[in-house]
Amino acid sequence: MSFYPQKVPFVNLSLQHQPIQSQIEQVIGEIIQRGDFILGQALTEFETAFAAACGVQYGVGVACGTDAIALGLQACGIHPGDEVILPANTFIATIIGVIQAKATAIIVDCDPDTALIDLTAAETAITSKTKAIIPVHLYGQMVSPSQLLDFANRHEIIIFEDAAQAHLAEREGYRAGSIGKAAAFSFYPSKNLGSFGDGGMLITNDAEIAQKMQTLRNYGAPSKYLHTEIGTNSRLDNLQAAVLNIKLPYLEKWNRDRTLAAQHYNTLLEPLKHKGIIPIANHSNTGHIYHLYVIRVTEKSPLAKPAPTGAAPTKRIARNTLQAKLAQEGIQTGIHYPVPCHLQPAYQNLGNRGDFPRAETLCEQILSLPMYPGLSNTQIEQVVKAIERSLNC
C-alpha cells in the first residue's frame, strides 16, 4: 500500500476534543481523587441525562453497544428460540446481540434508496415464533416510526431499536430510542457521541426492563451477593461516563454541523446524479444526523466499464475504482458495510447469495464520504471535485 498525502480524512476526533480537553482532564482528575470507578456518580448522572435527551425515562449504561443489544433483548423478555427480525445490511453487532441473547436472527432485505429495513420484506418473515423487530437507524436516519408502530402492533411483536448510529436523530416527532420497548446505543469513539473507549446504553420507559438490565449488567445481582439472574459483567466505566457528561451538551451542535455538511454535499453532488452518483435518500430532513454520508456508485457511472469475463461484477469495480482514485487524491473514504451479514463466513446459516438482492447490490455500490463536525465547506468541495475528476477520466 503506497502513501498518499491526506487532504481530507474520513473522521477527525481531535477537532471535537481539543476545545474541551481541559474540562475533561479536570473531571477525570476528580474521579481519580474520589476513586469511584465502578457504578459511580458520573454514571448515574449520564444515564439520567442521556435518557432525558432522547425523551425516555431510564438509561442503563453498559460496556458497549453490542451488550446493550444482547442484554437489552433479554431484559425485554426475549427467550431462547424466539425469532427476531433485522436488516441484512447492518453492522454485524446487531446480529451478535441477537445470538448472544440466544434468540434466532431472521434477516430481511432493505430499501435500495434509504438502505433502511424494508418493512414489506419483513412482513413475509413473520412466523408464530416472531417476538421482536430490530429497526437499525442506519447512517443516522430513523426507520419511519409510524410504519414501525403499525407493523409491530399488527403482528403483536416488540420494537427494539438499534440506535447505535442515531444519537438524537428525529423523525415524525419521535427521537431515536423513543419508539419501541427499548433501544440500544453505542458510545464507540467515532459514533456521533463517543467515549474514550467502548461504551453503550439501553434506554427504556419501562421501569421493570430498566431494573432487569441493571441486574444483568452487574453479575445478575439486584443487590450485593444476591444473584437472581446469571447475568454478566458489563458496566459503563465511571471515567467514560464522566467524559460523556462533558460531551453530551455539544451533541446537538455537532449533529447540526453534520447535517449542514450533508446539505452541502447534496447540493454539489446533484449534477452528478445523471452520471450514476446517487446519495442515499434522506426522508427525514434535518432529523437525519448523518453518522455517515453515503453515496451509491451505480451502474450508470462512467466508471462502470464492462468487466473482463470471470471478474467481479461491474458495479463493484466502479465503486472500488472511485475509492482508489479518491485515495490517490488524499481523500479517505469507507464502506459501511462491504459484505451483507449472510455472506460472512460465520453467518452462512442466515441465507445464501441472492436471497437479499437489494442488500447485496447496495454493499457493492456504497461509499461513505468524509463526515465529521468541523469538516469544512472547502474540504467538501475538494471531495466533490475529486469525484468529478474521477468520473471524467
Ligand SMILES: *Cc1c(COP(=O)(O)O)cnc(C)c1O
Ligand atoms: C457501532 C454499532 C453497534 C455496536 O456497538 P459497539 O459499541 O461497537 O459494540 C451496533 N449496531 C450498529 C448499527 C452500530 O453501528
